[in-house]
Amino acid sequence: MNVIVCIKQVPNTTDVRIDPVTNTLIREGVESIINPFDTYAIEEGVRLKERFGGKVIVITMGPPQAETALREALSLGGDEAILISDKKFAGSDTWATSYTLSRAIKHISTFDMIICGKQASDGDTAQVGPGISTHLDIPQVTYVKRIEEISNNKAKVERMTEEGYDIIETPLPCLLTVVKEINTPRLPSLKGMIKAKSAKIIKWTADDINCDPKNIGLEGSPTRVVKIFTPPPRKGGEILKGDTNEIAQRLAESLRDVVI
Amino acid sequence: MDYLLTERQVMIRDLARQIARDKVKPVAAKDEESEEFAWEIMKVLANSDIFGIYIPEEYGGLGGGVMELCVATEELSRACGAIALGFAGTALGIYPILLYGNDEQKKKYLPDIAKGKRLAAFCITEAEAGSDAGSIKTSAKKEGDHYILNGTKQWITNAGEAEVYTVIAMTDKTKGARGASAFIVEKGTKGMDFGKKEKKLGIRASATREVIFTDCKVPKESLLSKEGMGFIVEMKTFDSSRPGVAAQAVGIAQGALDLALDYAQKRIQFGQPLSSFQAIQHMLADMATQIEAARALVYSAARMVDSGAKNISKESAMAKVYASDVAMKVAVDAVQIFGGYGYMRDYPIEKFMRDAKITQIYEGTNQIQRNIIAGHLIKESLK
Known part of the structure; x- marks a missing residue:
C-alpha cells in the first residue's frame, strides 16, 4: 500500500499576518511548523504502512525552507520526501496549488491513497485536498475520523459530520482529508531524526512535472483577494417579550424582513 | 548557559x-x-x-x-x-x-x-549491607556448570518490573570484598522471587522491591568478568552511574525552580506578585545559580567519564554529592516560596521535596561520597 501524504509548512502562530499590499501571508520572522492537521495525515499514512506494508511518500509545495518540514515528516515515519519548489509557483491560490500538487502526484508512478490534513492552520480554506482529487479525477472523502477497513481495492471510512458520522465506501485510489480525531501522532524517534537529517529530499520544479505555465502561480490563480478584514463582532440579539402569540407574530415578521 | x-x-x-x-x-x-x-x-x-x-x-x-x-x-x-x-x-x-x-x-x-x-535493575543492597557493601551475605556457590544463589536483596529499584538483573553475591566469603562476584539473572529464573512493593517517602511511581534468591540456579555463563571481581564491577559501575543520579537531582531541582518561579509571579500578596519582593527574588536567584553550578559540575564529570579517563571516582562523587544537596535545598526553598500551599498535597511542589531526598541517599549516601572524595584527596597529596 503506497500512501502519498500532502503537507504544508505554516507559521507557528494563530495570529496570521497578511501583507496589506499583496494580500498574501507574511512568513518572515515566524517559526515554521508542519500544519498541525497534516501531522494526523502523516501518522495515518505511517499506520497504514505498518499494517499493509508499502511506503509513505510525503510531498509539499513551498519555498526551499519547506525542506525542514519534510525532514520532520521523515523522522515521523515517512519513507520518501518530495519538495515542489519553483519561483514560478509564487502567488498560487488553492486552485493553482492543487493543480501543481496533482501534476507532481501524476509524476509519482503508483499510489493507493492520498491523505491530507482537513485544512491548513494559516489559510483555513480546506480546498487543496478536494482540489487535488478533482484534478486527478479520483474519489475523495473529507473529514475522515477513522479508516475502518481496506480490502479488495476498497476503503471503508467514517466521515465526521456535525451530528455524527457517515460510513463511506470508496474505491482506491482515493483522497482522504483527515480530522484530529483520527489518531494521536507519535513522537519522533531519535533514529528517525538522525536518518531524516541526511536523507535525500527529491526536488521538482514546474518543468520537471510538466506544469502548464497558464495554470500555475499568480497567473494560474483565478482567486482575487479583494480585501482582507476581521468581521465585526456580532451585536447582541434582540429578546422578544410579551405573550406567546405576540412574540410569534413579531418573530415571523422579523424573519421575513431579514430573508426577503 | x-x-x-x-x-x-x-x-x-x-x-x-x-x-x-x-x-x-x-x-x-x-x-x-x-x-x-x-x-x-x-x-x-x-x-x-x-x-x-x-x-x-x-x-x-x-x-x-x-x-x-x-x-x-x-x-x-x-x-x-x-x-x-x-x-x-x-x-x-x-x-x-x-x-x-x-x-x-x-x-x-x-x-x-x-x-x-x-x-534492568542492579542488586547490591541487603538488610545488613548498605553503605558497608563489603558485608553482603547473598551467596553464589558453584556446582558443576551452574551457580546456586541464596540470599535477599532489598530496596531494588525497578525490581519486579525489570527483566534483567545484575546481582552482587559472595562466591568466597573468606576473602571479604575480594570474594564478591557479579551475575546476570533473568526474571523468571526458578528460585528468584520478589518481595512486597515498598512504601516510600518519595519517588513513589518508581518500583522498589526485595529480590529473593532461594537455591536460584543460574548457568555459569551468567558470571560477569571473573570470580572475585564483584566489588570492582560494583565500584566501577557506580563511578559511571553517579553522574546519572546527579543529573536526576539537577532535573528535580530545575523542575522545582520552574514551579516556584511561575508561582511567585502569579501569587498576589500585599497587592503585588511575590516575585516583586526582594526576599523572594534573592531566593530565586540563589536557587538558579546553585542549579547552574550543579549542572556544570555534572556535565564536566559526565564528559570526564566519557573521555575514558581512568580515575573518575572523585569527580563522579563530587557531582553526585553537590547536585543532590542542591536538589534538596532548592526543593525546600521552592516549598517555602509556595508557603502554606506548598505544604498541601494538592500542589505539585511538595513531591519535588520528597523526591529530592532520595538523591542524597541512594547509590552511596552523601557521607560515603565525601569519604570517597576525601580518600582521593589524601591519596593524591601523598604522591
Missing part, C-alpha cells in the same frame, strides 16, 4: 524535554498517588529510542555515553524524578554488562535494552 552540546545531544535533550512536557507531566501526579509503574511512559521512551542513547551502535544503540544519559535523565526528572528512574535505573542495572560483559553477554542483553523491550 551554553554547554556546547553536540548536535545529537541537543536532539536528545529536545526530544526528552518534549516527552517530559507532553507525556510525563500530565501523568506524574496520578502515578504518584496510585504508586503505579509508568509502563505507558516506558513505551514512549522505547519508541523514541531514548533507551538506546548510551548503548554502543554495534548493539543497537545510538553510541552515546554518560553525557547523553545525563541529558535525558535531567529532562525527564524535571517533570517527574520517579518516572525518570524507570530509565535511569535501567542504565544502572545494565552498566555492569556494558563495562564488564563479554561479547556474548552484550549481544544477548544490550539490543533488547537499547530497544526498551526490557528494563
Whole structure:
C-alpha cells in the first residue's frame, strides 16, 4: 500500500499576518511548523504502512525552507520526501496549488491513497485536498475520523459530520482529508531524526512535472483577494417579550424582513 | 548557559524535554498517588529510542555515553524524578554488562535494552549491607556448570518490573570484598522471587522491591568478568552511574525552580506578585545559580567519564554529592516560596521535596561520597 501524504509548512502562530499590499501571508520572522492537521495525515499514512506494508511518500509545495518540514515528516515515519519548489509557483491560490500538487502526484508512478490534513492552520480554506482529487479525477472523502477497513481495492471510512458520522465506501485510489480525531501522532524517534537529517529530499520544479505555465502561480490563480478584514463582532440579539402569540407574530415578521 | 552540546545531544535533550512536557507531566501526579509503574511512559521512551542513547551502535544503540544519559535523565526528572528512574535505573542495572560483559553477554542483553523491550535493575543492597557493601551475605556457590544463589536483596529499584538483573553475591566469603562476584539473572529464573512493593517517602511511581534468591540456579555463563571481581564491577559501575543520579537531582531541582518561579509571579500578596519582593527574588536567584553550578559540575564529570579517563571516582562523587544537596535545598526553598500551599498535597511542589531526598541517599549516601572524595584527596597529596 503506497500512501502519498500532502503537507504544508505554516507559521507557528494563530495570529496570521497578511501583507496589506499583496494580500498574501507574511512568513518572515515566524517559526515554521508542519500544519498541525497534516501531522494526523502523516501518522495515518505511517499506520497504514505498518499494517499493509508499502511506503509513505510525503510531498509539499513551498519555498526551499519547506525542506525542514519534510525532514520532520521523515523522522515521523515517512519513507520518501518530495519538495515542489519553483519561483514560478509564487502567488498560487488553492486552485493553482492543487493543480501543481496533482501534476507532481501524476509524476509519482503508483499510489493507493492520498491523505491530507482537513485544512491548513494559516489559510483555513480546506480546498487543496478536494482540489487535488478533482484534478486527478479520483474519489475523495473529507473529514475522515477513522479508516475502518481496506480490502479488495476498497476503503471503508467514517466521515465526521456535525451530528455524527457517515460510513463511506470508496474505491482506491482515493483522497482522504483527515480530522484530529483520527489518531494521536507519535513522537519522533531519535533514529528517525538522525536518518531524516541526511536523507535525500527529491526536488521538482514546474518543468520537471510538466506544469502548464497558464495554470500555475499568480497567473494560474483565478482567486482575487479583494480585501482582507476581521468581521465585526456580532451585536447582541434582540429578546422578544410579551405573550406567546405576540412574540410569534413579531418573530415571523422579523424573519421575513431579514430573508426577503 | 551554553554547554556546547553536540548536535545529537541537543536532539536528545529536545526530544526528552518534549516527552517530559507532553507525556510525563500530565501523568506524574496520578502515578504518584496510585504508586503505579509508568509502563505507558516506558513505551514512549522505547519508541523514541531514548533507551538506546548510551548503548554502543554495534548493539543497537545510538553510541552515546554518560553525557547523553545525563541529558535525558535531567529532562525527564524535571517533570517527574520517579518516572525518570524507570530509565535511569535501567542504565544502572545494565552498566555492569556494558563495562564488564563479554561479547556474548552484550549481544544477548544490550539490543533488547537499547530497544526498551526490557528494563534492568542492579542488586547490591541487603538488610545488613548498605553503605558497608563489603558485608553482603547473598551467596553464589558453584556446582558443576551452574551457580546456586541464596540470599535477599532489598530496596531494588525497578525490581519486579525489570527483566534483567545484575546481582552482587559472595562466591568466597573468606576473602571479604575480594570474594564478591557479579551475575546476570533473568526474571523468571526458578528460585528468584520478589518481595512486597515498598512504601516510600518519595519517588513513589518508581518500583522498589526485595529480590529473593532461594537455591536460584543460574548457568555459569551468567558470571560477569571473573570470580572475585564483584566489588570492582560494583565500584566501577557506580563511578559511571553517579553522574546519572546527579543529573536526576539537577532535573528535580530545575523542575522545582520552574514551579516556584511561575508561582511567585502569579501569587498576589500585599497587592503585588511575590516575585516583586526582594526576599523572594534573592531566593530565586540563589536557587538558579546553585542549579547552574550543579549542572556544570555534572556535565564536566559526565564528559570526564566519557573521555575514558581512568580515575573518575572523585569527580563522579563530587557531582553526585553537590547536585543532590542542591536538589534538596532548592526543593525546600521552592516549598517555602509556595508557603502554606506548598505544604498541601494538592500542589505539585511538595513531591519535588520528597523526591529530592532520595538523591542524597541512594547509590552511596552523601557521607560515603565525601569519604570517597576525601580518600582521593589524601591519596593524591601523598604522591
